[in-house]
Amino acid sequence: MPETVLAVLTAPDAxxxxxxxxxxxDPDTAVLQVRDLGATRGDGVFETMGVGSGRxxxxxxxxxxxxxxxxMLELPEPDEAAWxxxxxxxAERLAHHAEGFVKLVYxxxxxxxxxxxxxxxxxxxxxxxxARTAGIDVVVLxxxxxxxxxxxxxxxxxxxxxxSYAVNMxxxxxxxxxxxxxxxxxxxxxFLLEGPxxxxxxxxxxxxLTPSTSLGILAGTTQAxxxxxxxxxxxxxxxxxxxxxxxxxxxxxxxxxxxxxxxPIKAIDGVARSIDAEFTSRxxxxxxxxxx
Amino acid sequence: MPETVLAVLTAPDAxxxxxxxxxxxDPDTAVLQVRDLGATRGDGVFETMGVGSGRxxxxxxxxxxxxxxxxMLELPEPDEAAWxxxxxxxAERLAHHAEGFVKLVYxxxxxxxxxxxxxxxxxxxxxxxxARTAGIDVVVLxxxxxxxxxxxxxxxxxxxxxxSYAVNMxxxxxxxxxxxxxxxxxxxxxFLLEGPxxxxxxxxxxxxLTPSTSLGILAGTTQAxxxxxxxxxxxxxxxxxxxxxxxxxxxxxxxxxxxxxxxPIKAIDGVARSIDAEFTSRxxxxxxxxxx
Numbered sequence: 001m002p003e004t005v006l007a008v009l010t011a012p013d014a015x016x017x018x019x020x021x022x023x024x025x026d027p028d029t030a031v032l033q034v035r036d037l038g039a040t041r042g043d044g045v046f047e048t049m050g051v052g053s054g055r056x057x058x059x060x061x062x063x064x065x066x067x068x069x070x071x072m073l074e075l076p077e078p079d080e081a082a083w084x085x086x087x088x089x090x091a092e093r094l095a096h097h098a099e100g101f102v103k104l105v106y107x108x109x110x111x112x113x114x115x116x117x118x119x120x121x122x123x124x125x126x127x128x129x130x131a132r133t134a135g136i137d138v139v140v141l142x143x144x145x146x147x148x149x150x151x152x153x154x155x156x157x158x159x160x161x162x163x164s165y166a167v168n169m170x171x172x173x174x175x176x177x178x179x180x181x182x183x184x185x186x187x188x189x190x191f192l193l194e195g196p197x198x199x200x201x202x203x204x205x206x207x208x209l210t211p212s213t214s215l216g217i218l219a220g221t222t223q224a225x226x227x228x229x230x231x232x233x234x235x236x237x238x239x240x241x242x243x244x245x246x247x248x249x250x251x252x253x254x255x256x257x258x259x260x261x262x263x264p265i266k267a268i269d270g271v272a273r274s275i276d277a278e279f280t281s282r283x284x285x286x287x288x289x290x291x292x
Numbered sequence: 293m294p295e296t297v298l299a300v301l302t303a304p305d306a307x308x309x310x311x312x313x314x315x316x317x318d319p320d321t322a323v324l325q326v327r328d329l330g331a332t333r334g335d336g337v338f339e340t341m342g343v344g345s346g347r348x349x350x351x352x353x354x355x356x357x358x359x360x361x362x363x364m365l366e367l368p369e370p371d372e373a374a375w376x377x378x379x380x381x382x383a384e385r386l387a388h389h390a391e392g393f394v395k396l397v398y399x400x401x402x403x404x405x406x407x408x409x410x411x412x413x414x415x416x417x418x419x420x421x422x423a424r425t426a427g428i429d430v431v432v433l434x435x436x437x438x439x440x441x442x443x444x445x446x447x448x449x450x451x452x453x454x455x456s457y458a459v460n461m462x463x464x465x466x467x468x469x470x471x472x473x474x475x476x477x478x479x480x481x482x483f484l485l486e487g488p489x490x491x492x493x494x495x496x497x498x499x500x501l502t503p504s505t506s507l508g509i510l511a512g513t514t515q516a517x518x519x520x521x522x523x524x525x526x527x528x529x530x531x532x533x534x535x536x537x538x539x540x541x542x543x544x545x546x547x548x549x550x551x552x553x554x555x556p557i558k559a560i561d562g563v564a565r566s567i568d569a570e571f572t573s574r575x576x577x578x579x580x581x582x583x584x
Contacts, residue, residue, distance in 0.1 A: 006326060032324035032331055034298060034411050039324055040397060042334025042456040073458065074465060105332060119326050144437045144448045146480060155462040156436045164334040164456030166365065170447040173366060188438060188480070 005093040005122040006031070007086040012106055012118025013076035021082035022089065027121060036117055038107025042164030044117075045069035047104045049087065049221075050258045050290070051122065054095025056087050056102055057258070057290040061221040063087075065161065066104060072160035076116055078106055083118070090122035099125040099288065101259040107163065128260045132284050135266030135275045136181040136255065140244065141171050143185040143193055147241070150216025158216030168196035182255055184268070191215055192242040198255035199223035201262070202246060203235075203276065209246070212239040222256040222287065229286045252276040254283075261287040297385040297414040298323070299378040304398055304410025305368035313374035314381065319413060328409055330399025334456030336409075337361035339396045341379065341513075342550045342582070343414065346387025348379050348394055349550070349582040353513040355379075357453065358396060364452035368408055370398055375410070382414035391417040391580065393551040399455065420552045424576050427558030427567045428473040428547065432536065433463050435477035435485055439533070442508025450508030460488035474547055476560070483507055484534040490547035491515035493554070494538060495527075495568065501538070504531040514548040514579065521578045544568040546575075553579040 006027035010018035025031060037043040047066045050057040063080055070078055087102055094100035102122045109116040150158040157164075175183040184200060185193040192211045194200055199220030202209040208230040213219045227237040240246075247253065252275060253265040262283045264275035298319035302310035317323055329335040339358045342349040355372055362370055379394055386392035394414040401408040442450040449456075467475040476492060477485040484503045486492055491512030494501040500522040505511045519529040532538075539545065544567060545557040554575045556567035 027327065028325065030322040030324055031326050032322055032328070034300075034319065034323050034397065034413055036324070036331065037461075039328065039331040039399070040338070040395070040455065040457075041461055042454075042458050043461050044458075046332070073462065103332070105326065107331070121326055141447060142445050144441045144445050146436070149436045153434050153436050155433060155466040156459055157462055160458075162334075162456075162458040163332065164458035165332075166334050166336075166452075166454040166456035167448055169329075169333055169335050170365065170449055174447040 009118035022086040044107030051100035056091040069160040097124040131263040135264040147187040147191040198257040201254040202250040301410035314378040336399030343392035348383040361452040389416040423555040427556040439479040439483040490549040493546040494542040
């Protein structure tokens, strides 16, 4: 039973014919040329989906976001059928693991060829029990950009899930340097945004809140599912423009992502926060049980 | 005679023993695994040097900047001797071309291994005559970040030459969409910065000016050489904090980079600018003649 599974797409962009949409490749072999613009310019987009017992989760939502990110980078439209086929096939090979994930990567391809590169990598998930139950320590970091940069300055690619994640990785290192587990970005003009690899969820009374995607942040697929779960529990949900005051006013807070799922925030900048263990447990059970 | 030359470093980080510092590899073969963090996170740094008749230019300055960028990303210290040997060897294979370039790429390596990846790719240069003589049209784009982000917000990695260049590439596409050739970034609070892949040089009377690296921009190796050339011509040189007014006040303007060298700016946002053909020609002759 392989621990890691790799499928390389034969024709990741729409409109090209290929005898087969993908082929399985040994993930330890070299697949990429050094002139691939994904490797030299971070010029591409990606998605990460949870996999439950061999079934990729929220496939439609992730493929839709992959296409949106690609459009923002003016990449060729991805061939949705090919990506879906590769995603499902890789996920199926993880069927013996309760939890896994697949990562879809779509780059501009080898410079000069005009042919993008695409692959789907699958792997069993690390154990996220501690983050899901005991919670995580978070530090607030300035993202440097104003809240309206996405609309005004589209070349900044805010809201696209690009391969240019060096800043996101540096923010997580900064959080760990400060003794925390993860970071939460605020805009330079003081609005709550998102984590480097996650969405922010707040609960206040009978309401679930998350920062508006008008702020140039990713539309979170796990956040959307958490909203659906919340509404089924009788909570109201809304996308809002929030300042850090909203953190202090919240009854409970989470960072949401596709593999770790809901991680309750137990401290912000060193100040302890109470977590709602019961709601968190039910939310994570719901997220883990998805089979679409 | 090969058109493109690739050397893969055996041990790109300092402190590891390797029987040979690099090996030549066919650049059309796959060299990278898909789990290389350069390809999945844009998590690495790079340098591009001009090559004149087989001699890499400004090697010391570029290797020093590679090490500085690596330190900003908390990558292991690069093995300078190995990078130098690979750079010189690749450049030598371009000896039959008057102009070429080498690109050094240093990534965090395959996730989980703790071993960085490094390579040097060499190629003959495209013909930059038109940009160097007729000049380039430039548009001014807001970089979104305040001028003091480098000092205050180090996780934004401003001033490091990282592989996360999707925004830089998008800025050049935006420039072309507007009918121009290249872009010039300004900070969100109105200070001149740099181009997406170049430095800005201004001439006013007997002075050469460039934006200060305190603004979170790269220390330009070609810009530094242009300053040395200018001083040898009796000009004074200085690093300054400049606003866009300085563009209007300048007698001549250039974008400087290691392969295109000095490209005079013939228009900014559609407004024609005069170019100093004579000085530009001598500057480019000087830059092309470097053999260190």
